[in-house]
């Protein structure tokens with residue numbers, strides 16, 4: 001097993017509440033959830049944070065369009081995010097709302113300290129503004145883009161305002177040093193190079209806006225100005241663990257999961273603000289995150305924006321459609337193992353979803369579980385047989401796959417156990433043939449015990465990806481793991497549960513329905 005530290009803090013972006021959650025938001029939180037589940041199981045003192053970003057002008061505009069107060073619209077959508085994450089059985093330890101009193105008080109405190117130290121100063125800003133992104137675009141970049149938004153193509157607008165600025169430029173040398181000394185800070189590596197090039201020319205950045213109709217956190221001492229939503233939002237990672245009980249999570253080095261759209265803020269502005277804060281009396285405990293992991297996008301199938309079985313792939317209803325058709329475990333499994341974790345985008349293809357489901361879940365784990373429990377039913381009256389002296393222990397090495405977000409590889413470890421230690425082993429030993437000779441039932445018993453034990457081990461490896469099916473399976477083979485999962489996420493049980501020989505001969509084994517019924521596409 002890897003020697004990663006025993007405290008683990010993982011975060012997702014906090015999502016804008018201008019609308020309901022869609023599959024893109026669910027994706028990052030799902031990935032964080034799979035990783036958090038693994039870390040708890042491994043025994044790490046784990047904290048997983050997700051939530052919503054409320055003080056955006058987009059929320060104000062959309063609420064007005066809907067004829068609602070900003071508060072009501074934010075409340076409604078924050079509720080929708082929360083409900084979706086609960087329905088999808090996310091195991092976050094807290095849910096950020098930037099409108100919470102604790103968050104607002106802490107952000108005010110940090111900005112006041114930065115103002116006092118001179119890291120934040122008053123000035124005037126004139127620049128090209130991308131209204132959709134609520135972001136100023138530097139002159140050279142604006143020119144490159146022909147003064148149009150990189151994201152929505154709308155014209156950039158020239159804007160002048162009184163602002164408070166953060167001395168980002170002061171931190172450029174320290175940032176570059178940090179990148180040099182910590183090659184794993186921004187991952188994957190290709191993203192790191194992009195950022196290093198951009199940081200070299202970083203200028204001071206405005207961190208306030210002139211009034212946003214009372215929405216947002218006022219600049220301390222200047223209520224005419226509100227703290228720029230991005231600064232307010234980035235601080236969530238710190239405010240939510242800035243309590244005596246939680247501070248050690250921050251200090252263990254946060255792992256921020258984000259997509260490529262928001263890398264700049266996370267890899268430059270954020271660490272620089274933390275460096276600035278750390279120099280101030282009372283904030284000496286503030287260190288930098290351990291890693292900013294930047295994934296790519298889910299995109300629609302080329303040339304086909306709408307697909308019959310999954311509809312518009314990202315819209316909020318797509319979440320329900322995928323769960324209704326394939327089940328929650330399957331959605332989690334597909335997102336986590338076939339998603340854009342690296343530097344290339346992934347097509348959300350209905351065909352690939354069905355193929356993955358059938359290949360990895362229905363035909364592998366699900367089918368093997370049915371086969372083995374069926375044979376135990378048929379040959380041993382549904383009672384786990386004795387293992388003779390042919391017990392077949394094996395070891396599993398995980399090579400720190402989760403630490404590097406190699407989720408497909410991590411899931412493959414579990415599937416490989418099923419394929420090699422169960423399917424391949426059954427093909428090689430043919431228990432159904434041996435069972436025709438009554439005097440050889442001892443051998444059959446040993447084979448089936450080995451298979452049941454291998455499936456149990458595979459299910460422990462697969463649990464972060466398909467928890468519901470694994471818990472149902474444990475119930476059938478008489479393991480009490482599910483109760484422990486409920487109590488504390490199975491904290492620290494990984495090594496014990498991966499060790500060979502936990503199942504007790506004589507335990508009733510239940511067949512049950514198929515864990516993953518084969519999916520047959522409806523005729524188009």
Ligand code: MSP
Pocket residue numbers: 012013014015016023024025027028053233234235236257258259260261262296297298299314
């Ligand atoms: N509120 C800011 C983030 C502040 S973090 C301090 C924001 N919010 S957002 O609602 O636009 O969410 C952006 C994030 O949603 C992406 O970084 C990514 O994590 C996720 N995704 C949104 N669409 C996605 C895809 N199509 N594919 C993958 N991830 C997607 O930016």
